[in-house]
Amino acid sequence: MAKPKRKYVCQACGSISHRWQGQCADCAEWNTLVEDVPATVFSQKHDLSSGGRRVEFAGLNAPGELPKRRPTGLAEFDRALGGGLVPGSAVLMGGDPGIGKSTLLLQAGAAIARTGATTVYVSGEEAAAQVRLRASRLGLGDAPVQLASATNVRDILTSLGAMEPPALLVIDSIQTMYSDTIEGAPGTVSQVRGCAFELIRFAKESGAALVLVGHVTKDGSIAGPRVLEHMVDVVMSFEGERSHQYRILRAIKNRFGAVDEIGVFAMAGAGLEEVANPSALFLSGRDEPLAGSAVFPAMEGTRPMLVEIQALIVRLQSGATPRRAVVGWDGGRLAMLLAVLEARCGLNFSSAEVYLNVAGGYRLSDPAADLAVAAALVSALADRALPHRSVWLGEVSLAGEVRPVAHGAIRLREAAKLGFGSAYGPAMEGATGSDLTHNRIDQLSKLVDRVMATP
Incomplete structure (x- = not known):
């Protein structure tokens, strides 16, 4: 087996360099190159035409029931999604710090849980007591949401595998998750890509609707590798100015609905309120x-x-x-x-x-x-x-x-x-x-x- 080749990945733009340097040649950011060594490197070609599991193909007109959307309890959220959450889908939501991403998802999760569906909220940034305190302030303390504070993807998936698959799984946020099978600190390109892949695979296999909260960079783009936006089904941006009460939830990518649909909310003391007539x-x-x-x-x-x-x-x-x-x-x-x-x-x-x-x-x-x-x-x-x-x-x-x-x-x-x-x-x-x-x-x-x- 050949010696593994070293490569360095920029944490800002995801570009790859074969030697370390202080400044990224593509995005001009300083001290963002981190070594990413693959676990195994094959030095010779392998025949992949045999030995695999046979895949069953079906036509577009194959009989079967199409998945039904699940309403979130917030009409403006459903509007931006295209009608609600699709079982087995992966949604990536980004926005500035403090804009209200966690508040919106906590309100939607509480509304879904009150219908009898299992809702799991995993926070990697706050302790469970902090999330309960915010839920109590929003009047959601009695909602049957399954809450956990964890960052290890292996622990999260093991716990989810021992229970009934949830209707909604919220990960807040994907940059805080890490896998013990991948080298690197949480938030690095390899960790974000690997953790997102495992969580999305669980959602596809179990039929749970997965929502990943993503951090944004100073220019407003979602932090981490660009491939993360290609892996998910829906990419949403939560926008607004802190000095103004309104917030806009915008769909940037949507495999199940129209792009550029928006939902309008107003930040109030009891959380986010829907705005049915934003023109007014x-x-x-x-x-x-x-x-x-x-x-x-x-x-x-x-x-x-x-x-x-x-x-x-x-x-x-x-x-x-x-x-x-x-x-x-x-x-x-x-x-x-x-x-x-x-x-x-x-x-x-x-x-x-x-x-x-x-x-x-x-x-x-x-x-x-x-x-x-x-x-x-x-x-x-x-x-x-x-x-x-x-x-x-x-x-x-x-x-x-x-x-x-x-x-x-x-x-x-x-x-x-x-x-x-x-x-x-x-x-x-x-x-x-x-x-x-x-x-x-x-x-x-x-x-x-x-x-x-x-x-």
Whole structure:
């Protein structure tokens, strides 16, 4: 047998190097390379065409009952999952520290346990007494959840094998788990990959729905090897700002449902509360029209949501360097939009500081928000409020054209339901059949003329 070759794995990005170095060549992080020596290395080829167990194949139309989803007791959680938890599935949930991941899963686990299904909650970060204290504060102290504090995967799987397979198994978190058959400290690439594989295999064989809590790095991505996201069936991100009460549960990957579906929660004293109408939450406190404020009907999966975009323009003295501050939107797209307004509409932003904010800490990635952002910028520059109870939507090109957007009819119906009376944007399918007055804007220059003409 040949001598095992040494390799070093970066704990930040998962890249492999055959010699140790202080800085990773791929992600430029320092002191993240850890030695990972395989247990066995074969120096010659082996014939794998015989000696294995025969696998039975079946057609797509083979008779059999499809697995039924299990509701979590939280409608917003079920919405993001695509209708509930699928037996035998593996869900990976990531989010910033303190955002409410453990609280959400404890509430969902308690709701499932109260239906008579077995729920197991394994905490590797907190003692059992700490979890009970939080459950008591949330009013869940009487829920029949099976609680344990453990980090050894062998001990966890041995204990689960001696009992009835649970309907829900929560591991909080996967970075704290370790296996005594793998070298390395908990949280390393090899440990996370190996522990996740064993837990997912147990879920597939037993039919238990597995939820893994994952830590995130400073840039918001889930810590550990990238292969972890490929191993699971669903990847969810729990987002929100600590200074705001709302939280958004977003499905990034879902083998059993639509991607980019979201569930909206509000953090309260008794835990997370579901928000059935998130548009009303993000528009709360908006009564009178103000300069630099525009409302945009966003789409999250199949759900329309109205958010407020705020802009502030501050003129500077000559010689000062203007700032561009953006919260909740792409800074590069703001720079592009400012360039189009200057080149195509003759507006001057070069001597002014520009501040853009999406109210409520919400994050926008929809290109249909271009027209709403442009309207807020022009309104702030002219110090004139936009028409009251109006929404703005459309994608702006580099030529200054305003292009149609997808799901226009659904967006406008949501705006009409909340009492908005007019919509501004390009021609779109379904706009004429809505209850709103549609004002067509095909060029960005028309937006500037309309705002400047507003008394």
